Amino acid sequence: MKPYIPNPLPLENIEWAKLIDLMGKANRYIARYDGLLQSVINPDVLLAPLRTQEAVHSSKIEGTQASLRDVLQFEGEQKVADNKKSDIYEVINYRIALKEGREQMQSMPLTLNLIRKMHATLMRDVRGSSADPGNFRRIQNFIGPPGSTIDTARFVPPTVPDMTEALGNWEKYMHHEELDVNVQLAIVHAQFEIIHPFLDGNGRMGRILIPLFLYHKKIIHEPVFYLSDYLENHRSEYYDALKNITDSGSWTNWIRFFLQAIIVQAERNINKTRAIINLYEDVKKEIIESTRSQYAVHCLDTIFIQPIFSSNYFSKHSGIPKSSATRLLDILVKESVLEIAEAGSGRRPTIYAFKRLLTIVND
Template sequence: MRHNTILYCIDEIQMKPYKPQELLSTNLDWAAIVDLLSTANRQLARYDGLLQSIINPEVLLSPLRTQEAVLSSKIEGTQATLKEVLEYEAEKVQSSEKQGDIKEIINYRKALFSAKSRLDSLPLSLRLIREMHAVLMQDVRGENKAPGEFRKIQNWIGAPGSTMDTARFVPPTVQDMIQGLGDWEKYIHFEEKDPLVQLAIIHAQFEILHPFLDGNGRIGRILIPLFLFDKDIISEPVFYLSDYLENHRRDYYDALKDITDTGSWTNWIRFFLVAIISQAKKNNDQTRQIVALYESMKEQIVTATHSQFAVNCLDFIFNHPVFNSGRFYKESGVPRASASRLLNAMEANQIIKCIEKGSGRRASLYIFEPLIDIVNQ
């Protein structure tokens, strides 16, 4: 059950919705944010330098992508853990409740992947946002709430049972939302003085407009790495704020509310820049640990297996830190004649651990715990 705010929809407006600001005419107090801005840009540049040094980021950073999907979905109320998602993808059956949560998490990751690939032929735009939303909501809770379509009715945000009069926030009317989205899309391609400030405004305005009946928070968080990637600030769309936002949830909502209450962006932008600084440092640390683990495991697996397919084994367990033997046989690139021996060698040398022995047609389930421990920090 979702445990944070709930979105309600009605056909009749009872209270005046918020009137969005025009972003292109936003008057920003640059002097009030310059101290954090320089630090945030420096930390992001350091992180991107690390990303660019990684030879195979698709393999090494795969668990971080899944963990972001877990944490972003957790903000919306899902309860599944990283390990449970990985077990599900390794074809281990989960409870019916967890299956629903896990599918939402997998859809989040799919939406990010699809958007990244679409950026080759489509700019970051309202069209791309709708496509992402359709992927996000496919076959999960909220699939009946107009996937891929902007809302056509008024909504409001508040605690369960609240009305428009007691709501925490009432987003713009449909007409103002449509106009606001057009302004928002133009601002994405505007040459702002600093792209991190621009990103802070883009994320906040999207949440304020609340253009979908469900999934606004997740789409807003996916936009963060996509924008950084699209602006060539990072070389891979692997920079996530969900961990920080989840741990500072009240401050996050208060900073957003300050925009709509006072019309000032300063407190929000400062909050967002602090989040970037904090997360960039954590991402740097985790990525360095993952790279170091990869290098140390390379030596261990070569020693344990004495096989020309040692790197195949290494890349597979980093890409799939929870897996079953059947998937290893099919996808590792190790010949079937050698696969069982290599699995046994890695288990005997405590590189991987069997957490569920196979029997009959059921494959054995393995886990590569050191990687999961790093990602779960």
Template sequence: MKPFIPHDLPIKNMDWQKFQRILGPANRAIARYDGLLQSIPNPAVLLSPLTTQEAVLSSKIEGTQATLEEVLKFEADPNRETEHYQDIREIINYRKAMAFAVAELEERPMSLNLLKRMHSILLDNVRGENKSRGAFRNIQNWIGKPGAAIEEARYVPPSPLKLMENLDAYEKYLHAEDDDALVQVAIIHAQFEIIHPFLDGNGRIGRILVPLYLHSKNILHQPMFYISAYLEKHRDEYYDHLKAISDDGNWEEWIQFFLKAIDTQARANTEKARSILNLYEQMKQKVVESTHSQYALQSLDGIFTAPIFSSSEFKRFTGIPKASSARILSTLRDEGIISILEEASGRKPAVYIFRELIDIVNQ
């Protein structure tokens, strides 16, 4: 099988009628979601668990098995033994790469250099770190069954001799204005996977690009869009539609699939974000009235940011003094707001869970 030659961007002679029916609803759904995002006073706090869940699901597409609860429990106490340690490290790196990119975009536009720096963070001290971490590949890669030769490959990305030419054209398209931003982000994600510029981590970087691009184009005022739940649920379709681009040049069905993903997840994101916001408002009154503490809102933000936490971590990330922290946790437990996940043992602190928030995120 020969290396694929990517199509020129923008895609010419595309039949927009094939995905026109879903394009309007997808744009309306994401506009409603962005409207809700703008109404949330502290989205980085309230939607923090959704951001972690996105990292969990995007990594799951690539074969990890760790759950949201396992990641949060590990972060509550990194010294405890855990079954999926390497998976959890990959998920945490995903979130770090995303946070780094968001901060970078405040200062400068999207670029190939940004992609390499994200990749370096993603593969730091985890599986794949020895596969040219932070660098574009200079050898031929291919996609197929484990151990398969290139002749048996499902797909062979562009030749390394043409890679920088392909990436330069890709970067220009990132900064171009196509006829519709949602169609453009569908093409941007697919073309990145088609070029497959890294030896490992292409899928995850490609999915991080989705909210980054939507934010860079002001479609979203915050780079918080969670698409991986749909792609993980429809994994075979996801891969088949990507393959149909290289096999048959079928961009229209890929775009239709991706717009459906955006529409579905914009609605799901809206519902979850609204449920989290409503829960926050309910808990604000309850926590203030029950704790009678000047630190009530700090503690509330703390359990929304990290809904699984140890007593020592709670004191650290909220900045609440030790005595007040212990009293607040006791009150929150008595009120049924949080519950014990693991009792304190010896020098190990107790681990708590804010189950109501976890249940919303896992819906």
């Protein structure tokens, strides 16, 4: 199979008439979601579990087995099986890379240099860490099942010279004013996967770019629009729609698939975010009334950021003195705000779970 030569951007053959029905709906749903985001007073707290869930879903597309619970248990200082730790580190790196991208974009635009920096973070000390993290490839790669050769591969990305030219064109296109931003996002994501500029981590990096591109275009006020849940649940369609571009040269099926993903996932994101906001307000009242403590909000924010945690974690990260922390945890269990997931024994700490939040995130 010969290396693919990507279409230069912007595309000249977009069939806009076949996209109009989904374009309008996708724009309305994104606007509704962003309106809801703007009402979130402390997104770093309330949306933390959704960030972790996105990282879990995106990593699962690439074959990891770690669940949201696995990651939360690990970060909440509960023991997890050794064979899950490498997958958990991949999930955590994904989340850190996305956060670093957002922070960097406060002072710089979305560029190839920033993408290389995020890729270095994404691949640090995990599977693929030997595949030149943070650098665009200098050799030919190909995609296929284990045992494939370049002749039997499912897809062969561009040669290094063609890749370099296509990346420059792709970066310029990100700053181009397209007729519709969501259609542009569909093209940006697909073209990145087609170029396949890294030796490993292209899929995860391409999905990190989805919320960052919308943030770059000022379509959303926080880069927290995540598609990996939908893409994981429609994995075969996702890969087939991408492959249809390189097999037939037609982008219409891919763009329609992507717009539909935006519509479905935006509605889910709206429902989950609204449910989390309502839960935060309800539990805030419960904690204030039941504890009468000056540390009520510290307690509230800690359990939203980390809904599975050990007593040691709570004392260390909440900023609450240990004597007060123990009393507060006892009250929250008594009032059914928290549940004991695993009773402490000897030197082993008690593990707590905020199941009402976990139910929303996992729904």
